[in-house]
Amino acid sequence: MIDPQISEWISQIIRWIHVITAIAWIGSSFYFIHLDLSLKKREGLPEGVGGEAWQVHGGGFYNMRKYLVAPPELPKELTWFKWESYSTWISGFFLIVWVYYLHADLYTIDPAVRPLALWQAPAIGIGGILVSWLVYEGLCRSPLGKNGLALGVVLFGYILLAAYAFTQVFNGRAAFLHTGAMIATWMSASVFFVIIPNQKKVVAELLAGRSPNPRLGKEAKLRSTHNNYLTLPVIFLMLSNHYPLAWSSHYSVGIVGLIVIAGAIIRHFFNSQHAGKGSPWWTWGVAAASIALAIWLSIIGKPGNANLADAATDRTPAAVTASFDEAVLAIQSRCSMCHAAEPVWEGIPIAPKGVRLDTPEEIARHAELIRIQSVLTHAMPPNNITEMTLEERKAVATWLASQDTVTR
Numbered sequence: 001m002i003d004p005q006i007s008e009w010i011s012q013i014i015r016w017i018h019v020i021t022a023i024a025w026i027g028s029s030f031y032f033i034h035l036d037l038s039l040k041k042r043e044g045l046p047e048g049v050g051g052e053a054w055q056v057h058g059g060g061f062y063n064m065r066k067y068l069v070a071p072p073e074l075p076k077e078l079t080w081f082k083w084e085s086y087s088t089w090i091s092g093f094f095l096i097v098w099v100y101y102l103h104a105d106l107y108t109i110d111p112a113v114r115p116l117a118l119w120q121a122p123a124i125g126i127g128g129i130l131v132s133w134l135v136y137e138g139l140c141r142s143p144l145g146k147n148g149l150a151l152g153v154v155l156f157g158y159i160l161l162a163a164y165a166f167t168q169v170f171n172g173r174a175a176f177l178h179t180g181a182m183i184a185t186w187m188s189a190s191v192f193f194v195i196i197p198n199q200k201k202v203v204a205e206l207l208a209g210r211s212p213n214p215r216l217g218k219e220a221k222l223r224s225t226h227n228n229y230l231t232l233p234v235i236f237l238m239l240s241n242h243y244p245l246a247w248s249s250h251y252s253v254g255i256v257g258l259i260v261i262a263g264a265i266i267r268h269f270f271n272s273q274h275a276g277k278g279s280p281w282w283t284w285g286v287a288a289a290s291i292a293l294a295i296w297l298s299i300i301g302k303p304g305n306a307n308l309a310d311a312a313t314d315r316t317p318a319a320v321t322a323s324f325d326e327a328v329l330a331i332q333s334r335c336s337m338c339h340a341a342e343p344v345w346e347g348i349p350i351a352p353k354g355v356r357l358d359t360p361e362e363i364a365r366h367a368e369l370i371r372i373q374s375v376l377t378h379a380m381p382p383n384n385i386t387e388m389t390l391e392e393r394k395a396v397a398t399w400l401a402s403q404d405t406v407t408r
Contacts, residue, residue, distance in 0.1 A: 003349075010066075039051030105383070336356075
């Protein structure tokens with residue numbers, strides 16, 4: 001049994017590595033997309049050069065050139081941009097195992113959704129991601145892969161279907177995360193199984209004095225395009241575990257779809273701008289409308305029964321006289337075993353995010369967090385593992401409503 005404090009540090013270090021590698025991968029990816037789209041042709045370029053770009057950074061000037069196939073003679077040292085992708089996926093895999101599988105009872109399994117055994121969560125999660133890769137690979141290699149728009153529509157539908165499937169077995173937090181991990185796996189596996197191998201085949205053919213098969217470049221380009229448009233939605237899904245209003249909604253699958261649309265359309269704007277094809281500002285209107293609709297779905301689809309939702313905004317005299325002691329009792333009995341100066345829940349060495357709820361003063365200080373996590377959503381307690389009742393949530397909601405009335 002690992003000491004909870006050591007476990008916390010391991011989680012922090014893995015997350016740190018994952019964020020660093022993700023920044024490196026996304027940064028290099030966005031940079032090369034920008035570079036590729038901004039290259040300009042001019043007279044006097046060497047044979048085989050499709051364009052060049054002059055850039056300035058850090059006090060130096062850089063002249064970037066792109067060979068359409070390869071230079072007449074390959075340099076001895078050639079940098080391959082691949083480990084950023086591999087490291088991001090590997091660290092992400094370890095992170096999902098460490099947090100969502102080794103602590104599945106807290107972060108993955110919700111008995112109200114599906115009473116899974118502890119071993120079933122990783123089996124379903126990993127299995128679902130692997131199956132999705134086979135489906136993605138099959139679709140890209142099928143005749144559908146020759147029509148980029150049609151393939152994009154089908155993949156969009158598959159993402160929604162997978163998101164729905166994950167919501168039927170996991171809690172909302174884990175469903176969002178696994179949807180993001182599924183897409184991230186497509187992206188990294190494309191680099192590992194298609195983009196880099198195809199590039200190596202092209203290099204080998206050139207060294208042998210033969211002309212590479214154009215199909216190799218087309219296959220790599222298709223996967224690279226998908227990676228470009230899916231990056232922003234994946235980042236949102238990976239960060240969403242901190243924001244329950246999105247994943248706890250009854251319309252969470254619709255929210256996933258709207259975020260995919262918003263992220264992809266934003267990338268379209270920058271792609272068009274970098275390529276010198278103008279600035280399609282309408283894309284920001286579509287993105288803003290998509291996000292606004294996602295916010296609206298999160299609000300109207302928040303969990304809990306109607307009476308509980310009403311209590312959160314009730315300002316009648318009866319609500320104003322609600323007992324603060326009743327709310328404190330509910331919170332201390334259901335939340336303070338973790339959110340305390342010395343948590344007693346196994347595996348939690350310190351109050352999550354430093355939020356303590358073991359005294360009336362601390363409870364009052366964190367009223368807004370309590371409203372979001374336990375009234376507007378049922379994110380806390382996680383998976384309702386301490387069995388907080390609707391009556392207790394209503395008591396908390398009524399106290400919060402009376403607080404609102406006093407502050408007015």
